[in-house]
Amino acid sequence: MTLHQLPKDSMPREKLLSRGSHALSDAELLAIFLRTGIKGKNVIQLADDLLADFGSLRALFSATNDEFCRHKGLGVAKYVQLQAVLEMSQRYLSETLQRGDSLNSPEHTKYYLMSILRDRQREAFYILFLDNQNRVIADEVMFEGTIDAASVYPREVVKRALEHNAAALILAHNHPSGIAEPSQADRRITRRLSDALGLVDIRVLDHFVVGDGEVVSFAERGWI
Template identity: 75%
Template sequence: MALKHLPQETRPREKLLQRGASTLSDAELLAIFLRTGLPGTNVIELAGQLLQSFGSLRALLAADLQSFCQHKGLGPAKFVQLQAVLEMSLRYLTERMERGEALTSPEQTRRYLSHLLRDRHREAFFVLFLDNQHRVIRGEVMFEGTIDAASVYPREVVKRSLELNAAALILAHNHPSGVAEPSQADRRITRRISDALALVDIRILDHFVVGDGEVVSFAERGWL
């Protein structure tokens, strides 16, 4: 059935305006992004077919250009638009984290770090620099590595912390394997960084390891 023949209250755009974006299904949200369907297939049906083909909305969003464009209804222009939307979303989350408010919610920090690091194909070491009231000064990916390791240099972390006048840090890195369980190497480098920072009176509040569906906290494990 053509979209124009559906009851107005069930059309994605109208439904969003009346009830809010959170009430829409993945297919309805994707339909708004796609805007148009294909001959004989309305945009909601096309969205459903794409989600089934990719396996999930997350898999579609994480697809590279080649795999994205192999599907009917998608092409380079849509890929560019999607990457722009994803980058705006990340910058929005980053701005919320960096607007000077104190970090009061571990869950908020977890969501931000998961969104930032979870779908990276290579390991990245991220640092949140905080002031003495635990307000975010800045967040940076300081080191990037191969598929399973990153070279992390404590002296560079100390140097950047002093440049930003940070009083405390939150560390984070991803495991591209999807398994969030920290390794012995993770624990060793955390201790090395902690020891180096202690010389200049800077604390590590936590170190999060981001996996596919889990974020592990060193502080919750009693390792800091």
């Protein structure tokens, strides 16, 4: 069956316009991105096959240029287009956390942190610096490596927070293993940072640990 033989309300673009993007499957969303199929396959069939080959939408998005382009129906132009879409998505999330926007949505913060940290191969310790109304002043990865190996230095965090004139911080780091459950080392470094920052009247509002598909909040667990 060709795409044009499908009922009109089952075609991805029309379905998105009438029911919203959340109503579409991964294959339907990918079909809109691909736009056209290949000989013998309509665009939805091609999208289904690609998701089966890669294993998931995330794996497809994380593929290298070579991995992406070896699949029939894909090429350098589509790879470049996909990277641009992913970068725009991340910048959209980032812009909502720029100065002037108050952090009043923990769920949005989690999505943003996942976009920054989830696919890193090494642990990265990331900090959001906030003013006294919980608006973002700056954000950056301060340390990389194995957090368990005492690679996070409270003195450097305090120094950076004072440079930004921050009133509060949100801490975050990823677990490359994919398991978001905080370790005892995570809890120890959080206490050390909270104690050091407390000496200069800077609060730690939360510490998020980012795993493969989950983000754990210390504040939600009552640990901060």
